[in-house]
Amino acid sequence: MSNELEKGTLWKKVVDTTQRAIDNKSLLTIETLSYNIRQQGLNFTVRVAENIKRKREHKRVEPDFNPFLPPEAALTVCDISPSHIAVLNKFNVVEHHLLIVTRQFESQQSLLTMADFSALCHCLPEYPSLGFYNAGEDAGASQKHKHLQMVPLPLYGETEPFPFSTVFAKQSETDTISQLTQLPFKHTFCCLPEGLFENPNLASNHCHHLYHKMLKQLEIARLTGSKEQHHSTPYNLLITRQWMLLVPRTTECWQKISVNAMAYVGSLFVMNQEGLKRLEEIGPVNLLQAVSQ
Template identity: 45%
Template sequence: MEPLRLQPGTLWPAILRQTEHALRRGALRPIETTQALIEDCGVRFLVRRVSSLARKEEARHAPKPNAGTRGAFNPFLPYDPDLFVADISATHVALLNKFNVIDHHLLIVTRGFESQDALLDLADFAALIACMDEFHGLGFYNGGVDAGASQLHKHLQIVPLPLAESGPPLPIESVLASACMEGSIGNVPGLPFRHAFARLELAPAASRHAVHAAFDCYHALLEAVGLQAIEVNGELHQSAPYNLLVAPRWMLLVPRSSERVEGISVNALGFAGSLFVRDAAQMQVIEALGPMTVLRRVAVSADE
């Protein structure tokens, strides 16, 4: 039997088709937001605030709590067939994000259970890059609960660009141009926390060379920020939580110290310049602190 593999040119039509189907079936429950642009440290941050109507609807549809520990329920085993988009490979499938804030938000999920604390492997990058070759998007990974991961089953994510109808397509890129490179790895002076940056050329993205180049780049970034591989139950995990952003021409990795600040949860998209708040009080916190300070407080000090 031939291994399952994504056919070129089929993913975006499948996303559009399945989105329409999932909306009709009630399987996809988009979260409506209002948007604001807040400029800080040379970045025009996009801050989305959930509408009160959407919040009530989300609460009404939320699953009732049951006995068990956090993460005991796994929505990916089995996944909802109404959210299934495509077979990417023998190891990964593409699913729609059930409670999406950004339209056509795609999850790239391992078929069998692997931990979200596990290091990404070559198969993960092959799946991510196969999807990135199909449409203009930003890939990302929340490496652990303290990095904003809400599910413990390994999954990468990709959102289409631009991130919003107004504002810059990818806000963080306004400061990335100033990166100081030492060989293949750089540091961005405008980012006041520990991180590592690399320039990348994924085209043609689906090639074996592009996959290996991205995989090698990822390991170089881990090494640059001092994250190591540790063995846990026969699986290689990272030594600390982190966020990874993968764009067609660059990669950014940020170690994390905590999942939230003043009640505001931050995942990898925060380091792309896109934050999410649940109410006016949280919006006021971001306005008072400044978005870059929010990022600095959930990241690791550049001096540590």
């Protein structure tokens, strides 16, 4: 039996597994209300949790607990490659939120490998989606076991793919690493060639090469450990079929508001109405600047 993803099958597998997980109560969706905030010409969507208590009640507290070894059977979608599998995010805010997980333990602080990009680049062409990686706890990672993530676009059923869509849509020059003047935090950005993902193997090589160039431009060094290469600075990587964005981080949260990769396309999450009020007072742009380099 093949352990590689069959082209054109991922979306149906995600949808079918989601429905089964809902039916047997394995999927514990965090219900949210949506609010919009605008600052410095940027539109933000803020999701406010209504049932975050459920996540706390179900979350395992053992310090060494690894939800991916093995992953929960009811949440396991399919094989992707010899090195990665697809698993649903148990506590999802976005519907059909997928995790791309290494079969064997690798650290979430280790650099992305060709195998990681191969798994991601075989999944991204399957349906409109945003892939991302929270490189370490200070970048918003909640698990130590390496996993990339992928959410369908548009987010939350909105008409635009994500709140910062207009910022990214203005860019067209491919393979040139640059900065977007509207994004008020340190980052590197690069457009990808049209049609690149028609060949996932070519896409994974191309994106892996760009990833290392972006790290180098941001002066994020490789630190060699006993088995893996780690990064010197936490960061968030975001990728679609059209572009890549890499943002170095300083801390996971500010003013009790946590930030992960999705914040850098304008999607924020707070745990309650108090968090929303605090975010409105400090401003989402100020939040991103506080947690980014």
